[in-house]
Amino acid sequence: MIKQTNDGILVNIKIVPNSSKDDIVLEDEFVKVKITAQPIEGKANKALIEFLSKKFKIPKTSIEIVKGETNKEKTLLFKTTDVEKQNLIISSLTKG
16 A cells, blocks of 8 residues: 655555545545546646645646556655655555
8 A cells, every 4th residue: 555665655556536525535445535636638647646736735747646646546755855845645545
């Protein structure tokens, strides 16, 4: 689900577009991210990156979809070597 690498943190998520609000929900197997945007022309992916960027206070360019660009299940790379930021991201995604 969450793996630290030399480049940052890899996180497996499941995106839920067309939600009533942007939110992060913890499931047993994965992190579910609810996004209000529709999955049309990459709008949900863009909204996902914007939401996570604001939530974790990191630049949008530091979040990359490395797998699942057109799929609901995605692997994201949070490109940060700042240990405090990594700990914030990990604790937010594991504790809610």
